[in-house]
């Protein structure tokens with residue numbers, strides 16, 4: 045078999061239906077989708093549905109217990125209690141963020157996720173340990189899975205000594221995105237919190253992704269401050285609001301006004317579409333021209349027993365949360381874990397066109413909607429031009 049310059053053999057997958065369209069062949073050469081591939085391995089696609097590699101737009105690899113014994117969850121009802129509980133739990137269980145994050149990332153890969161944005165905790169008790177653990181997982185999966193790392197101040201910035209400097213060091217050392225969290229309710233000092241976040245973004249020239257759980261007027265106030273800075277600094281397409289629950293709880297006119305401002309600076313929303321709290325809807329975001337994309341948030345960690353490392357499963361939750369029934373509406377849910385997530389996170393070379401990175405997923409389903417509601421095993425997954433899953437089994 046001919047070796048291309050990437051060292052990877054060429055690949056042709058015969059008889060697949062891109063996004064449910066007409067049957068065709070797809071070719072892979074040098075890790076990218078190509079118009080043809082000479083001397084390639086030939087795989088029979090069997091008329092399966094072809095999807096681009098799935099994208100997890102918001103998760104926390106470093107927190108998970110994936111692959112370890114079941115964690116008996118005993119957390120309290122408030123966010124502050126859950127943050128404190130997690131810090132104690134990490135010590136009590138001698139949590140191995142590197143081993144667990146790698147186990148979870150591989151489970152994502154087995155289900156066709158080839159790109160991901162992972163928030164990694166930074167606080168005084170762990171310093172940069174979780175950032176480094178996530179970086180080692182990224183290195184282990186180099187060339188296969190594209191992992192962005194967010195320097196995430198889970199316990200706050202202003203109220204936690206040294207966190208701003210730790211975030212600075214993380215960003216200098218390879219973290220890709222500046223994180224933030226609830227500027228009013230965690231730090232109780234939104235101006236100083238955002239001074240640090242946007243100061244680091246300017247210093248390092250990196251995008252921003254802020255967890256905003258705050259609801260109602262408090263969330264609207266924080267979002268207004270974030271918008272003011274984004275507008276003043278001209279950070280068009282550089283800022284994501286994760287969750288943005290306030291956009292599900294405000295009066296419609298107020299919500300629409302905020303979404304219109306977000307659209308003008310191309311500010312994005314990452315949603316988990318949780319069942320238990322109002323959220324910004326796909327319909328409102330699409331009408332306003334705001335990119336909204338999907339993520340699990342934490343999976344099987346000290347915060348939550350829920351979550352599956354399968355972005356088709358997350359797409360189903362997005363569909364359920366948004367009342368999507370029609371096949372064409374469920375394609376919006378797929379966009380949240382494919383093309384919209386690529387835009388939202390800034391992943392380049394994404395899609396099924398020649399020249400794009402060869403991240404391909406084959407499932408036995410008639411349409412995108414069927415793939416989402418049935419979530420069949422992945423028949424074949426190609427990541428960076430390499431076959432990583434055959435017949436549902438991870439082979440790397």
Ligand SMILES: [Zn+2]
Pocket residue numbers: 102103104163255286341342
């Ligand atoms: Zn999160």
